Amino acid sequence: MRIARLESRPIRDRPALLAALLAVTVLSIAPSAMADIGETIIQRCTHGQSLSGFSQSAYSRALKELSADAEEYTDCSQLIRQAQAAAAGGRGGATPTPVALLATPSEQRAIAHAARAGSEPVRLDGQVIHPGVVHASIASALSSLPTPLLAILAFLLTGLLAVAGGAVRNRVRAGRSD
Secondary structure: OOOOOOOOOOOOOHHHHHHHHHHHHHHHHHHHHHHHHHHHHHHHHHOOOOOOOOOHHHHHHHHHHOOHHHHHHOOHHHHHHHHHHHHHOOOOOOOOOOOOOOOOHHHHHHHHHHHHHOOOOEEEOOEEEOOOOOOOOHHHHHHOOOHHHHHHHHHHHHHHHHHHHHHHHHHHHHHHHO
């Protein structure tokens, strides 16, 4: 049995084929890297890392991609805006460091007095304030409940009234039949 040999034929367009393959590879990587820049900024923010060194468009993209949960439960939105403003100002995205403010002597005396006073009632603006006591009316307590919970409570109250009404009706009928 004879096996046919394939002769190796020189490919004339080898450089062009290599260039096309390289271009396709680079183009497929570039959009995914650009798409991940917003997520990268968000991840760095949620992990407490530096947000400096990104472009204005990257910060804008991160703000657009920021989830509602991240906006509500973290300060990433504010930090990204600060980094964006710092980058626009040419400071390289460095966020300003908080400065501790010293209390004035009168504030220091007030703090020391509050520490000594403990939980005694305090008169403020003509009213006596008792620390730890929250004055809430029933109306404010009910209005702060979520609507689905209020609906469930109304349903349970209606059911309780129906059962109690049935029991009263049965007693009245039992009393009349005697």
